[in-house]
Amino acid sequence: MIVSRRYSLHALLCVALLAGAVLTGCSVGDPNINEAESALEDGNYEAALESVERALDEDPENAQAYLTRAQIFEQQATEVDDPEERVRLYEEVAEAREEALAINPDLEEDIQGTRQFSYIDLMQKGADGFNEAQEEGDEELFRETASYFASAGLIFPDSSAAHTNEAFALLNAGDREEVMPVLERAVETAQDTVDADLYSILSSLYLQFDREEDALPLLDEAVDFYPDNQELQELRLNAFTATGETERALEAYREQVERNPDDPTFRYNYGSLLLNDEQHAEAAEQLERASELDPENGDIFFNLGAAYVNQAADIDEEMSSLENELREEEREPTDEEESQLEEWSSERQALIEQSIPPFEQAYELLDESDESYGVVCRELYRSYVLVERTDEAAEIESCFDNIDEEQPEMNQSQQQEQPNGQ
Incomplete structure (x- = not known):
């Protein structure tokens, strides 16, 4: 189970900042796009979007119109204070860029440069906000910080760092249930090996919110990567027990005891499982x-x-x-x-x-x-x-x-009170 604690930022991805990474318009001959860009310079977002819509009505395959739409939404996003509105606007940004790329794949390099520029800016704002929230212990500031990382994750959906940092910001804000989908994205987008802490935190939350059926396959995967990680093994034991898979649990811990005969926790967990399974003599031995x-x-x-x-x-x-x-x-x-x-x-x-x-x-x-x-x-x-x-x-x-007969029995397994969050 996760208890109250502070989670630190995941290492930021080092992405080269490209000079002049903002797309310039290629709107010569398209009066609607010219009008949109002019309105954008004046900060008149409504008029700018109306001009873009006229351009798309005339030509639905106008990639430049979609790029301009993305630029409008992004400029709006940099000015809003509402975290939810910020994320919504970046959803629009990401969608508009995808539309442009679908129309004209040759824009990939330019769009990638713009994405990198946006991503770095959002990750840095998130890091600054995270540090400030830690200093002040401000849960609301952690939630605002999470919106920057969420926006960065929309810009680069495959960024495990963005999803991880969003998750840690939400955890520090106390938003346990809301963080699970974010952690799932962090695990899914990890490029090589998922960090053990991500496995631990997500599976702990699954168990906390009675999602044992989700916890068990995740922990099976986790212990394959980290067979000697005691915390993951104990979480797996809890998942086995919660799902009633006693035989699998006994087999798993029998193997752990054979592999680590001098590990007291594995012996204890195995013995406790045997005790619950009414194999009392075998339990006493362990x-x-x-x-x-x-x-x-x-x-x-x-x-x-x-x-x-x-x-x-x-x-x-x-x-x-x-x-x-x-x-x-x-x-x-x-x-x-x-x-x-x-x-x-x-x-x-x-x-x-x-x-x-x-x-x-x-x-x-x-x-x-x-x-x-x-x-x-x-x-x-x-x-x-x-x-x-x-x-x-x-x-x-x-x-x-003085004993209250309703007191809880002893814990079955030695379980860490908190994961080693990054």
């Missing part, structure tokens, strides 16, 4: 190793204790099943059945005893302010009571008395 690799992590110790308690609960179910059978048949257990019950009882108690050290470790490691603290206290208290360690239970009884 979590025991994770606790050895990361002895300061209270969550690992809690889940390890839970794995032992759940194994005890599994045995308790076996005992209850046999005892119910005996009651239904109204008979005493056979010697073999009696021996089995005694063995199960001994194993159950041993497992509960085994749960106490990791619960105690979790209790020591977690702070009282931690939302999981009460859950740990409750389970440790219960284990003490079940093995009749009453003095120790009494020592933490005050903690247990």
Whole structure:
């Protein structure tokens, strides 16, 4: 999940600034275009556009008319203060240039030069605004800044830098849901390899807004590029879990543990998945190793204790099943059945005893302010009571008395609170 933080600008593309990159008119003999250019010089945009429309009515294939239209809209865009209007005008600019190019492909070089000039100007204005917004902590200024980058992205739709910087401006403005399409464009237009942070931020947002079905294929792609990126692996685990693809998740983390046997997080995530899948003995094995690799992590110790308690609960179910059978048949257990019950009882108690050290470790490691603290206290208290360690239970009884039974359970996976945004 993404929490509040500041995102820095993506590196600006270095595009050579072309001298005299503004298109000059080739309007000799076309009075409508001459009138449009004259009106544009006077700042009379309405009259200029009317002249352009007359030129196009007379000749729909007039490429120069479209170029003049683009110039009119762009000059208007440089003067507006409304961010949405700025973006709308640059949409008109981009569309007019595309129309001109479709009519006359030989204009490609001139139009490209003009695009570069516009792009650099917009990216620089965006960078200046971004820096000012960071200094002032102004969300509205971040939104205005985003409009410059959005406009640059309209000028050069394949510019991943423009889309990325627009996304970071919107994130700093707090516009989480609105930023997803922008991040999608940034990922799609990345020329070589998508930056790991883009994968992380976009997939985190997908998960935050219940779009797990979109998150999973993105994260499959991400971990192919960055197989050792722990954060992406953990996000993928969350996506697997949210979509109910437990078997795929187990297989993915089994592979990660085999590839990185000394990574405590992979062990922890794998063990937690096994725990949720009720493979309690296997879970305990993974979590025991994770606790050895990361002895300061209270969550690992809690889940390890839970794995032992759940194994005890599994045995308790076996005992209850046999005892119910005996009651239904109204008979005493056979010697073999009696021996089995005694063995199960001994194993159950041993497992509960085994749960106490990791619960105690979790209790020591977690702070009282931690939302999981009460859950740990409750389970440790219960284990003490079940093995009749009453003095120790009494020592933490005050903690247990203050527990809200509605407190959330421990997190399944160790997940970074924020992506490493650029």
